[in-house]
Amino acid sequence: MNPWYLSRLVTGELAPPQIEPVRDSFLVALAAGDAQALTRVYRDHQRDVRAFACRLLGDESAAEDMVQEAFLALPSAVQRFRGETSLRSFVIGVAVNQARHFVRAAARRRRNVQQLTREPTYPVALPDERLGRQQLGDALFRALDELSLEQRIAFVLCVVEERPSHEAAEIIGAPAPTVRARVQSAKKRLRERLEQGGFR
Amino acid sequence: MSDDLLERAASVVRDRYDGQSKRAAATEDRLISAFAQTRRRKRLPMIAIPLVAALLGSVAWGRVAEKLHALIQIWSGTPTPSTGTMPKHVAASAPSIPIAVPSAPIPEASASSATVAATSGRPAQRSATIRKPNSTSRPVASPTPSEVDTLYRTAHRAQFSGGDPSQAVLLWDRYLAAAPNGSLSPEARYNRAIALARTGRKAEAATALEPFARGDYGGYRKTEAELLLGVLRPAAPP
Secondary structure (H helix, E strand, O other): OOHHHHHHHHHOOOOOOOOOOOOOHHHHHHHOOOHHHHHHHHHHHHHHHHHHHHHHHOOHHHHHHHHHHHHHHHHHHHHHOOOOOOHHHHHHHHHHHOHHHHHHHHHHHHHHHHHHHOOOOOOOOOOOHHHHHHHHHHHHHHHHOOOOHHHHHHHHHHHHOOOOHHHHHHHHOOOHHHHHHHHHHHHHHHHHHHHHOOOO | OOOHHHHHHHHHHHHHOOOOOOOHHHHHHHHHHHHHHHHHHHHHHHHHHHHHHHHHHHHHHHHHHHHHHHHHHHHHOOOOOHHHOOOHHHHHHOOOOOOOOOOOOOOHHHHHHHHHHHHHOOOHHHHHHHOOOOOOOOOOOOOOHHHHHHHHHHHHHHHHHHOOHHHHHHHHHHHHHHOOOOOOHHHHHHHHHHHHHHHOOHHHHHHHHHHHHHOOOOOOOHHHHHHHHHHHHHHOOO
16 A cells, blocks of 8 residues: 555545445345346446457457456456446446456457468558548557557547546546556557558 | 547547447357356355365364273273264164173183183184183084174173173173174274273283284274373383
């Protein structure tokens, strides 16, 4: 624990964090491992989690696995839920915690496919707008593979999903200024890589 | 260089993946199935660990209780429940119906030869050579299994329920004469040694316990015999 925070706690200047019990019976059932509660929360939030997973990984198969793992981890994770954020943000936060393994796997698969098809790393954008957009999306994922996981997650949450930095901070569990700094670093790096690939 | 390029790229990704998938239902099925498996795996140790702990505890307590029982037999001379000292196979095979003690007197020669066999712990052939034929004694050379069984129960009852150790010694001798190499003979020899100690014949008891302490019967009653010998030796004559 931060020494400054600890000293303030000891002197009584700061109140200790209140850990509120989960009062919602649905969440209690979920925390207790009720399959019906899990089904309900999956149906309510699977679309948001899947969208985030796909946007983070750029691979629908890997995203499905990540969605499953995130919801599988939810009953034990929800015991830490204090209602400070929405349940939707909390569920996406659980998915963020599961992301590292899946991001590596998706990047590895993308590299393998790239080597097999012998496509150029950054193809020149074609005049056809639809094809150009597709190539731009693929190029963005290849560029994302070169970022750190923290920068990648911050970029996807703040730029791709257009979440405000404070919400992204709640999901990630990091201070908002840190998240903004990660987004700026990610943007700079991605812009360079896309421009090197001939995208303007 | 502007954010326009990144905005366009982000927009492409945003539009490409809106979270809808034809595989959503299949993923739900997989999720529920995996969740059920996880719960089963978590429950297994919750059930197995207490069972294993209870089993280990009962085994440990059984060993402690056996040792306590042996010491209590020596020091108090009070009859104690016999199940603590009986081997499990004996306890399982013993019927609960009472069996009458045979009223026939024990012949001198037979009893003495049985005593030699029981004390020495030697096999039946050796004790058979010592035994002298006696016209007044009832033949014990070929007792039926049910007779041997009855002898064992009678001796056991006399020792642990009758409260008469000297009678128990005689009955154990009779049993050992009938079945010196029977499956229950080690237990009979051990019980006889205990009965001897309770009658005050500590030197004989110590002699009877020596084969157990030496490990002639493997690990059977070895620890208890060592303990008891440690108690009996100071009292035994040099």
